[in-house]
Amino acid sequence: MRPAHRRRPVAGLLLAPLLAPLLTGCFAADGGSTGAPGSGGSSDGARLRIALAFPPSENFSPYGADATLLSRLGVTEGLTRLDGNGAASPALAESWRRENGRSWLFTLRDATFQDGAPVTADAVAAALTHATEATPLPTALAGVKLTARASGDRTVRVTTATADPVLPLRLAGPSLAVLSPKAYGKKTDGKQADGKKTETAGKTETAGKKEAGKGSAPDPVGHATGPFTITKVNGSASATLDRFDDYWGGRAQASGIDAKFIADGTARANALRTGEEDIAEAVPVSQAASLPKGVAREVPTARTTSLFLNTRSGAFADPKVRAAARQAVDTSVLAKNVYEGYADPGQGVFGPALNWAAGLRKQPTGRAEPASAAAVKGTTVTLATYDNRPELPEVAQVLQQQLEKAGFTVKLTVRESSRIESDALAGKFDAFVGARNTMLDTGDPVSVLASDYTCDGTYNLALLCDRAVDRAVTAADAVADPEGRRRAVLAAEARILGTDAVVPLVHQRNVLGVATAVRGVLLDPYERAVVAPGTRR
Known part of the structure; x- marks a missing residue:
């Protein structure tokens, strides 16, 4: 859960009875660290090695199955996030209030995109608008029509066609991540709209070679807000991420992440067992008992x-x-x-x-x-x-x-x-x-x-x-x-x-494999998060 000193009395919390706990327990970082924003250290910690079960299947589009992959790696964020009790809590929005049956006003925190642009109300409104025009529509918007408009430099008004009492929960969906305006610009030959080159190899490339016009998928590489930014994609085999030093929640303790996509569950468990990987998701239950004591973490x-x-x-x-x-x-x-x-x-x-x-x-x-x-x-x-x-x-x-x-x-x-x-x-x-x-x-x-x-x-x-x-x-x-x-x-x-x-x-009940030297891994019942600024080895 978010540490108490990070919480503020906000208008959004007036919804506490409505956004009451949905899940038993409360997810937190393993190993004694909260792993929440603000808990990151300043040291250049070792890079984290993670074995993931699912490779990117949609060029890292945040609008489909890859949205959760991006959030689990600490790349993307939305206006809100879910705490372990299923309630909406602040992310890029530090507070919110319901103005009437169909309209909500979100106040943004001071944050920066990974490409250096500030997170502004115009940028947030544009990102949400682009999501409403995506084909197919992000799952979080199923049956919902919304519009987003800037209302001042730091506030965004989100209006729905009909009353949506759980809008703060909806905006926590990984597919509604907020990206920089440059993520939606025209790109050619692997060059981003800001002129920077993104390294790709193999069959799977980021959306960087596509024109991200109306309805198309934006490019999250280098344009998100999370504590880690993707720097290289090696097809469906692996991805390299570096720490984003200007993350609003505090500089991550790990200097980066080396992610491998390993579909075979036994191979993931073996990579953890031999020390090749620090974290392995979806460890087969048949392998859990054979892992060293304390490595298999059961997650309801x-x-x-x-x-x-x-x-x-x-x-x-x-x-x-x-x-x-x-x-x-x-x-x-x-x-x-x-x-x-x-x-x-x-x-x-x-x-x-x-x-x-x-x-x-x-x-x-x-x-x-x-x-x-x-x-x-x-x-x-x-x-x-x-x-x-x-x-x-x-x-x-x-x-x-x-x-x-x-x-x-x-x-x-x-x-x-x-x-x-x-x-x-x-x-x-x-x-x-x-x-x-x-x-x-x-x-x-x-x-x-x-x-x-x-x-x-x-x-x-x-x-x-x-x-x-x-x-x-x-x-x-x-x-x-x-x-x-x-x-x-x-x-x-x-x-x-x-x-x-x-x-x-x-x-x-999923089994997450975590090496004994690793601290701060998130045990998330929603399976949206694994690493945080406080995750380290």
């Missing part, structure tokens, strides 16, 4: 592994066949055997890390009767997943066995995430196993329902388009009262589960 998360069934085409377009598949799945086997106790059996879209959900959860509504065993016998379906999270292929194999026992014929496909996710979203598989942190994008549970399960959702792996679900999600979004909003969220969850478009399998 809001991540749910689910089976998504294609409701648009193929065998699972029939709700009775989906119900038969759901009935065939035994989630307790997955939690106990595949995850070796580092997970809980699936309860719903939202798991036990959201401590308010259990007492309010409703039974699924509107479920179809399962098709008979005779009706599904011999039905061929394709089941796909990715191997960046090493348990997922094993989960898929167990599901294959369970579905085949019920009479299905299952063809299994496993690929790296960046090579399979777009196919899943395009409906090229009958079923897909994916792991999703349900609070990752905004911290507001309504947003993940809108993104993942509505007709206009931008991350709808089940391709679900059910008007009753859309109405339930819209109704939940209209409720401002915290308790009422939670009840409406779980009513919408019950409607979604009733379609059998998704079968929640397990709620995960």
